[in-house]
Amino acid sequence: MPLRDVVLLLSSLLIINAVAVDAHYQVDQSPSSQHVILYSNTTLYCIIGLSQNSPPVEIYWWKLGEQNFLQAASDSRKIFVRFTQGGASLHLLNIHADDAGVYYCGVGIQGNEIVNGSGSRIKVFVPPAQLRISKLPDQNSTTLNILCKTEEFYPESFNLTWFRNGIEIFEDIDTMVKLTMNGLYEVSSHLKETRTLQGGAVYTCQVAHLTLPTPLTTTYHVPDSKTDNNSTYILIYGCATGGIIFILLLIITMVCRHIKRSRRNGRQAFNIAEDTRTGKENDEFCSYVALDLSRSKSKTVSNLKGTEERTTYAETKRVNASQKLIYASVELRGF
Structure with a gap:
């Protein structure tokens, strides 16, 4: 870090409250304290009282506990604005939990002398975004073990209440608060119902926190x-x-x-x-033969003598199916 920045930082750490220098100007800050919801935006103001004969000044912003001045290039969520009439502002966007702390406006004059403002304290509040309720395993079917758990929140102050069918429960409740690695809080509340269960009963867990406009609620329905x-x-x-x-x-x-x-x-x-x-099947030709033996007189072989010349043999003829059918008949004479 440049020597000049080191000197300015050490000087600023020695002066916490607002002071007047040579009666030419005084440095004030606004607001002195502010509660900011997580992931919201806020603005800090540095007000400088200058006279007409005041020399040019430089304005710095720094956070108590850090070694360097705030730089716009190092964090895009911080925006610095310099006023033309003796003042400046610091815009903090998308506030994170670690943005909580005290911020100072330092005004440097000739001779590297720095005058600090009174400081602006920011408290980042984190609302419990959701409640979860679950049934715990229990060997005894006549009792009920249910657990209500919050997500991370800040500050610690809260109010957790149990209801049975809309009536507040005061007994058999065990509530524990845990500080997380993020510096936030989580709450787990265990309800063990020892009285006889009623089918269709509704158990409600309700959490109130200063960051919530209305309390969060979640319910468990006993099966009927x-x-x-x-x-x-x-x-x-x-x-x-x-x-x-x-x-x-x-x-x-x-x-x-x-x-x-x-x-x-x-x-x-x-x-x-x-x-x-x-006669149209497959366009084939059909042949018909008829043999008339109705005039036969005898079936002996002797009757066949001399029949060679009188015998008329049947003649077959294949014709197209589209033509007329021809029948051939044979007549055996002399039988």
Whole structure:
């Protein structure tokens, strides 16, 4: 760090309260104390009383406990503004928990003499963002162990209350406060209900904190045995009904497919028969032969003598199906 900055810092640590120098000007700060919610913004003001003959001054900002002056380049969440009429401001954006502390405005005059303001104390308040409630395992089914836990918050001051069906509970409560590594607080509250449980009872955990406009609440509902049984029966009946409907739909689908397939096969068979009747099946040729033996007188071999010349042999002829059918007949004379 440059020697000049070291000298200025050491000088500023020796002067905490506002002082007047040579009756030319006085340094004041505003506000003197401020509560800021986590991740919000705030502004600190440095007011300098200058006379017309006052020499030029330099304005510095520093935080108690730190070794260096605040620099805009080192943290974009800090914005420095210099007023034309003797003053300055420091804008702190998106406040973090570690931004809490006392901030000073230092005014340097000729000869490296620094005059500090009265300081502005910032307290960063962190609201408990959420409550969580959970049931702890317990071998005894007639008792109830539930735990209510907060998220980190600051400052420590809080108020935690338990209710049973809207009526405040004062007994069987164990509440513990824990300081976290971030310098914040967490609360865990354990309620052990020793009285006979009532189905449908509602237990409420409520936390009030100065950072909250209204208290946070979370609830636990004791299961109702009748309601659980009815829900179970409804679930079983629903599943059974759904299964039956699914099976019926499956059967209907299979029957419809079978009917469609049968109709399609029937139409195919009808078309084949129709083509056969009209002689159009495969455009093939058909041959017909007729043999008339109705005039036969005897079946002996002797009757066959001399029949070679009188025998007329049947003649077959293949014709196209589109033409007329030709029948060939044979007549055996002399039988």
